Amino acid sequence: MTESTGLCRKCILRLTPYVPGKPIEEVKRELGIDNVIKLASNENPLGPSPKALEAMRAALENVGQYPEGSCYELRHAVAKHLGVQPDMLIFGSGADEVIHYIGIALLDAEDEIVQAHPSFVQYCAAATLMDCPAHLVPLKNWTHDLDAMLAKVNERTKLFFISNPNNPTGTIVWADEVERVLDALPKRCVMVLDEAYYEYVDDPAYTRSIEWVRQGRNVIVLRTFSKIYALAGLRIGYGVAPAHLIELLERVRLPFNVNSVAQAGAVASLQDPHQVVRTREQNQRSKSYIYEELDKMGLPYTPSQANFVWIDVQRDCKQVFTELMKRGVIVRTGDIFGAPTHIRVTTGTDEQNERFVSTLREVLGLLKSEVIA
Numbered sequence: 422m423t424e425s426t427g428l429c430r431k432c433i434l435r436l437t438p439y440v441p442g443k444p445i446e447e448v449k450r451e452l453g454i455d456n457v458i459k460l461a462s463n464e465n466p467l468g469p470s471p472k473a474l475e476a477m478r479a480a481l482e483n484v485g486q487y488p489e490g491s492c493y494e495l496r497h498a499v500a501k502h503l504g505v506q507p508d509m510l511i512f513g514s515g516a517d518e519v520i521h522y523i524g525i526a527l528l529d530a531e532d533e534i535v536q537a538h539p540s541f542v543q544y545c546a547a548a549t550l551m552d553c554p555a556h557l558v559p560l561k562n563w564t565h566d567l568d569a570m571l572a573k574v575n576e577r578t579k580l581f582f583i584s585n586p587n588n589p590t591g592t593i594v595w596a597d598e599v600e601r602v603l604d605a606l607p608k609r610c611v612m613v614l615d616e617a618y619y620e621y622v623d624d625p626a627y628t629r630s631i632e633w634v635r636q637g638r639n640v641i642v643l644r645t646f647s648k649i650y651a652l653a654g655l656r657i658g659y660g661v662a663p664a665h666l667i668e669l670l671e672r673v674r675l676p677f678n679v680n681s682v683a684q685a686g687a688v689a690s691l692q693d694p695h696q697v698v699r700t701r702e703q704n705q706r707s708k709s710y711i712y713e714e715l716d717k718m719g720l721p722y723t724p725s726q727a728n729f730v731w732i733d734v735q736r737d738c739k740q741v742f743t744e745l746m747k748r749g750v751i752v753r754t755g756d757i758f759g760a761p762t763h764i765r766v767t768t769g770t771d772e773q774n775e776r777f778v779s780t781l782r783e784v785l786g787l788l789k790s791e792v793i794a
Contacts (some may be wrong), residue, residue: 432552439542443751457749460767460777463588463618463729465651467703467770469686470696473652476689480682488681495684498691499659503631508664511671512679516617516643516658520547523580523641523660525673527611528553532579537565539589539758541615544582553579563723563731564592567602574606581606584615586622589758589765591725595626603638611639611666617658618727620649620697621704627726630661637663646683648728649700650690655683704728707768714778718785729767731755734781736788738764744784750777 442461449457469477492512500507513519524547528534534548538557548555556573558566565583574581581602586593603612614630622628630642645658657679660670690696711730715722723731734741738754738761745752755763766777 430552432549435549436546437542439546440757442753443746445751448746448749448751452747454749457751458769458773458776459751460769460773461751461753461765462653463648463727463767464653465649465700465728466768466773467651467700469651470690470693472693473650473686473689473696476685477655477682480685483681486681487677488679488684490677492679492684495679495688498688502691503661505631505635505661506664509634509661509667511660511662511667511674513658513660513674514656514678515647516615516645516660517543518656518678519641519643519658519660519670520544520613520615521550522670522673523547523611523613524551526669528579531577533575533577534580534582535570535573535578536582537570537584537587539760540565540582540584541588544580544584544613544615548580560587560590560592562592563587563590565594567594567598571602571605574610576607578607578610581610581612582615583612584617585628586616586618586725586727588615588617588727589729589753589755589763590723590731591618591727591729592723593622593624593627593726595624596629597626600629600633603633603640606639608639611641613641613643615643617643617645617648619644621701621728622726623701623705624726634661634663639663639666641666646687646690649697650687651696651700652683652686652690655680655686657683657687703770704768706771707774710771710774711766711768711778718782729765732764732766733760733762734764734785735762736785738762740788741781741784744787745777745780748780748783750780752777 445457445459496507496510520543528551530552533554535556536544537560545555558570633640641660641662643660647653721733742754753765
């Protein structure tokens with residue numbers, strides 16, 4: 422750290438590099454085991470649409486050329502899919518990159534952001550990068566406490582982040598609640614609605630975010646092809662906002678930031694409605710099974726509107742994580758979110774879910790003397 426002093430902006434030294442879920446190949450190398458499943462990064466266990474795979478194979482023939490920088494075909498496909506104008510969209514290498522652009526384009530050093538905690542870490546990272554204070558408001562019953570968040574808003578507030586469903590807890594806030602907050606925000610403040618898990622939600626009171634964008638309100642909606650469309654390895658997400666906000670974000674967007682294979686896969690994904698249906702059906706079946714088994718084990722959990730479950734294992738989560746990993750099951754620890762007895766588990770295939778449950782039961786038996794009162 423001392424050697425870095427003076428070489429960069431001071432706020433950069435406050436940034437913590439993002440730590441992803443442990444990769445399967447890394448676990449295989451470290452532990453010398455072969456049969457490993459990863460339920461740590463909220464990936465789709467069913468994989469991409471066959472139509473997307475076919476389109477991506479065809480796109481490989483042109484990888485010697487730069488991609489279409491404006492994502493023309495994808496832009497028009499998403500615009501039609503959502504019922505918005507093409508100039509109301511920006512595309513990024515994952516929704517993470519769009520969050521990065523939001524910070525760079527909209528935040529000055531005297532601005533502030535408001536977000537829940539625990540929630541997605543990249544919101545706070547965007548503020549830190551621009552040397553802005555971030556108000557982290559604790560969740561209430563593992564859900565956004567919108568009134569407490571609104572109480573943190575002042576004349577310096579520029580961005581108000583809502584992860585909906587929230588990562589890591591899977592909870593949602595309803596459209597009426599969000600609109601009440603939106604109505605109360607200062608004119609200079611932009612609400613950022615991160616809806617990465619939008620397609621998994623089955624609550625009819627969930628969201629009207631695209632409607633608010635069409636109304637020209639200060640709202641940026643984030644969505645992704647990484648989750649239900651299973652294109653996580655291609656890194657492609659997007660933002661939806663009124664054209665005047667998109668124009669600002671486009672000013673800081675890197676050229677050719679979305680590769681041509683990703684664009685082709687995303688367009689084809691939208692043309693296969695069965696991709697969403699089959700994944701939602703699997704996810705619902707997975708959650709029902711996991712809930713039932715957790716009830717049998719007496720473990721508290723938070724009902725989820727996403728493709729993961731937030732579980733209180735009532736023990737040191739790092740010990741549970743380690744013992745699960747030794748047996749070839751990778752999950753996400755809750756300590757990184759300030760919850761030392763929780764784990765976050767992605768829903769898998771039926772076989773993967775059964776393996777997780779049986780392995781968790783084995784691990785909890787091993788650690789039964791470590792129960793935290």
